[in-house]
Every structure is written in structure tokens, then in C-alpha cells.
Amino acid sequence: MQAFIALVSGLIFGIGLLLSGMANPAKVIGFLDLSGAWDPSLALVMAGAIAVAFPAFTWARRCTRAWSGCALQLPTAKHIDRPLLLGSLAFGAGWGLAGYCPGPALVSLGTGSQPAVVFILAMLAGMGAHALLNRPGKALRQPPPAKG
Amino acid sequence: MNIAWDAFTPWTSLGGGALIGLAAALLILGSGRIAGISGIVGGLLRPSGGDRSWRIAFLAGLIGAPLLWQLFAALPPAQVDAGNAMLIAAGLLVGIGTRYGSGCTSGHGVCGLSRLSPRSLAATLAFMGAGFATVYVVRHLLGS
Numbered sequence: 001m002q003a004f005i006a007l008v009s010g011l012i013f014g015i016g017l018l019l020s021g022m023a024n025p026a027k028v029i030g031f032l033d034l035s036g037a038w039d040p041s042l043a044l045v046m047a048g049a050i051a052v053a054f055p056a057f058t059w060a061r062r063c064t065r066a067w068s069g070c071a072l073q074l075p076t077a078k079h080i081d082r083p084l085l086l087g088s089l090a091f092g093a094g095w096g097l098a099g100y101c102p103g104p105a106l107v108s109l110g111t112g113s114q115p116a117v118v119f120i121l122a123m124l125a126g127m128g129a130h131a132l133l134n135r136p137g138k139a140l141r142q143p144p145p146a147k148g
Numbered sequence: 149m150n151i152a153w154d155a156f157t158p159w160t161s162l163g164g165g166a167l168i169g170l171a172a173a174l175l176i177l178g179s180g181r182i183a184g185i186s187g188i189v190g191g192l193l194r195p196s197g198g199d200r201s202w203r204i205a206f207l208a209g210l211i212g213a214p215l216l217w218q219l220f221a222a223l224p225p226a227q228v229d230a231g232n233a234m235l236i237a238a239g240l241l242v243g244i245g246t247r248y249g250s251g252c253t254s255g256h257g258v259c260g261l262s263r264l265s266p267r268s269l270a271a272t273l274a275f276m277g278a279g280f281a282t283v284y285v286v287r288h289l290l291g292s
Binding site for chain 1: 151162172174176177180188191192201202204206213214227230235236245247248249250256259261263270271275282286287
């Protein structure tokens with residue numbers, strides 16, 4: 001049941017990305033290029049998404065279980081730390097270079113786009129590098145990160 | 149700044165965004181998980197097994213969406229200006245950055261902002277700022 005709902009959610013997510021124009025890297029760059037002819041579309045995509053998701057997350061906060069019966073997992077991290085900011089800066093730089101973020105790149109994979117294949121392979125390599133550097137066994141042998 | 153009115157698509161972008169929000173709502177209320185694409189993919193690369201099936205199902209839906217779309221309409225145009233070297237650099241930065249930063253446009257930008265999370269607001273401002281700066285440097289200073 002959980003997997004079936006996830007499949008439907010993924011389909012709706014992908015259709016939304018295609019309809020919104022965000023599966024087109026040139027359109028994303030058109031938003032990120034403030035000093036050119038600016039295309040504000042991406043801001044409306046975010047606004048439309050948040051308008052629908054906000055009530056759902058407000059409701060979700062009062063639930064302990066999802067419809068599928070499994071535990072409802074909301075992020076618990078609160079601290080704004082260095083990995084969050086440096087990681088997000090690196091992500092933004094990569095986003096600006098090609099106009100792909102993970103969702104649109106995966107949807108583009110489904111359209112048979114050649115550049116999306118190259119991007120996704122490199123993205124998986126980057127994620128794999130992070131997974132290797134942060135594997136559970138390794139973390140145990142290192143001192144805990146300093147607070148603050 | 150001047151607005152590119154010919155490229156601006158307010159209604160389809162708003163409508164597509166609403167569908168993205170609906171998908172995120174369905175995943176949290178139905179499956180109890182955050183619709184953060186980088187987190188969903190990244191979770192598959194961790195050695196510790198477990199909750200893989202919903203991740204694979206979500207990604208199958210995401211990648212399969214263009215096939216469903218094509219049953220009813222032609223795919224919308226997509227243009228990529230980056231060459232292979234740029235695509236590889238971009239992919240590496242996005243892969244490493246989203247994992248250290250715990251999320252991307254969907255996880256922080258849509259779900260996090262909808263949860264009113266200060267962490268996600270900080271991340272969204274950081275990646276948006278870096279995106280604006282990078283495009284400025286690449287398109288206007290280096291002039292590619």
C-alpha cells in the first residue's frame with residue numbers, strides 16, 4: 001500500500017513538473033538569470049506547490065500514522081549548521097550550471113534525454129561519494145562533531 | 149531587470165506547481181514520507197537496507213510520468229545548453245550538495261517551506277542565491 005501510494009505520488013509529481021515547464025532546463029535558467037530577460041514561472045510553481053502542500057503538512061503534524069498504516073516521518077533536525085548551508089550552496093551552483101535539479105532530471109530521463117543521462121550518472125556519483133564518506137561504521141570511529 | 153513576458157507561463161506553472169504540491173501531500177499523508185527527490189534517491193545508495201520499496205515505486209512513477217503524458221499529448225520542449233563537461237560538473241555538485249544539505253528544491257523548497265521549517269528556509273535561500281550567482285557568472289561574466 002505504501003509503495004502503491006508512492007508510485008501514484010511520483011506519477012503526479014512528474015506530470016506536475018512537465019506541465020509547469022520545470023522539466024525544461026532552459027526555463028529554469030530563465031528564472032535564475034536575473035539580469036537577462038527574467039522568466040518568473042518557477043516562483044509560481046513554488047507558490048502553487050506550497051499552497052496545496054501547506055495544509056497537508058499542517059494536518060500531517062497532528063497524525064502519527066499515514067493512511068497506509070506506516071509511521072508518519074517528519075524531519076526532526078532543527079539546527080542550521082555548516083553542512084546544510086555549504087551543501088545547499090554547492091547544490092545551487094550545480095543547479096545554475098545546467099538548469100537541472102534532481103526531480104526534473106529524473107523526469108527528463110523518462111523522456112529519453114541524453115544530457116539527463118550524463119547529469120544523473122554524475123549526480124549518482126556525487127551522492128555515492130557522500131554515502132561512502134558518511135557510512136555508519138565510519139561515523140562511529142570518529143569523534144562527534146563539535147556543537148555550535 | 150525586465151520580465152520575459154513571452155516565456156512566462158503563469159497558469160501552467162501554477163497548475164503544475166499545484167500538482168507537485170498534491171503529490172507531496174499524498175506522499176506524506178498516504179505513505180508518511182517527505183517528497184524530497186534527492187533524499188529518496190540518496191536513501192537507495194545507503195548500505196543499510198529496509199524501506200527501499202516505496203523509494204523505488206516513487207522514482208518509477210517520476211521517470212514513468214513522461215510515458216503517461218505521451219499517451220495524451222506531445223512532450224513539452226526541453227532545451228539543454230550545457231555540454232558534457234558542464235553536465236558532469238553540475239551533476240557532481242548537485243549530488244554531493246543535496247546530500248550534505250539534506251535536500252533539494254522539492255525537499256527544502258516545497259515540503260520544508262510548507263512545514264515552515266527555518267532549516268529549509270535557510271537551505272532554500274542558499275541554493276537560490278548560489279543558483280542566481282552561478283548563472284550570472286556563467287552567462288554574463290564568462291559569456292558562454
